[in-house]
Amino acid sequence: MIKKIDTNSEEFQTEFELTKQFTDKVVKNFNFAYNPNDEVNESIQMGLARNKMIYGKRYCPCFMVIGETKEEQKTADNRLCPCKPALEKEIPESGNCHCGIFCTPEFAEQSAKEEDLHDAIATHSRGITKEECEQLLLKQEVNSQEVESLLEARDLGFVKFNLIDTREWMEWVGTRIKGTDYLIPTTSFYQALERVDDQKDTPVIVYCLSGSRSAYCQRIMLDLGYKSVANLDYGISTYQGERESGEE
Secondary structure: OOOOOOOOOHHHHHHHHHHHHHHHHHHHHOOOEEOOOHHHHHHHHHHHHHHHHHHOOOEOOOOOOOOOOHHHHHHOOOOEOOOHHHHHHHHHHHOEOOOOOEEOHHHHHHHHHHHHHHHHHOOOOOOOOHHHHHHHOOOOEEOHHHHHHHHHHHHOOOOOOEEEEOOOHHHHHHOEEOOOOEEOOHHHHHHHHHHHOOOOOOOEEEEOOOOHHHHHHHHHHHHOOOOOEEEEOOHHHHOOOOEEOOOO
16 A cells, blocks of 8 residues: 655654754765755655654665554564664665665765766667667666657557656656656555556556665566566656646
């Protein structure tokens, strides 16, 4: 079940501010740096605040929260921010945590340079053929321009696929790619995935804010037998096409 949080409520705004103070302390205590993309940081902070309101703990918003009761959630060893895998493996080995909010200073500096370069060279290619569409949907990763082209081709009837947002409801309401077919939040992924359980042969494109949550969900869907699942690299944060907001 998709759990909805009013991000404009006083309760959420208070918890959001407390969560930002919490992540500030994590950065300071571990000598980390924030991701140079502020949108990534805010999204993760919102997810942590949401989980704190629902579950009473700041569980990582990039993974499912397993268990109906507090006892079950504790037994399931859900990731609690800052999680052990991030502190012991991900950040030391890769330079950033899975969610992307916490980085080494060196990684953050390099990421800022790469993001500037990515923005500078981004171009959009239109008018792809049906065959090109089919090839794109077989890829593990697609970029923003390719997703735009695929959505245009789908509107023309050249190709069929499902575009799935793996972020949370509050992010989806705020802004999403126009043409998104389903919201299937990462934190309740298995339950929400039942909505498309009868469409495993239909190609899928998944996205989140930065590409990390959706990559996690991509692996799950492939393990469950979905025919092809492509991930939008860098997520909606780099998407230049049309967006929409609000509830349907």
